[in-house]
Amino acid sequence: QVQLVESGGGSVQAGASLRLSCAASGRTFSRYAMGWSRQAPGKEREFVAAISWGGSSTNYADSVKGRFTISRDNAKNTAYLQMNSLKPEDTAVYYCALSRRDVDVLHSTPDYWGQGTQVTVSS
8 A cells, every 4th residue: 555666776986975865654552663674686685774753863774884874854754864985785675664663664564665776886
């Protein structure tokens, strides 16, 4: 019932910045957490960042702390991931997540996934 449309991915060089957007539509829950996970070739999908409904609580993987910032605009049903100082190891398909329960986003088991968007960082 919920659709997540992502945008903002691309190919950049190390040190550059990108901002990903995820717009939710359809029959969303009255309150929901959103976040991002990523998956590199040959690796399991890993949690990247999450944000609570009100935006007051955020969580980040250790590998992106200090470089990535998650935010949301509930009036637009949209979450964002600002990625600064990108590194080659950030290369992955990034997936937007939406869940009724915050812990589901943290565990990369959300109620809904986006289609994924490729981020490639070259040296």
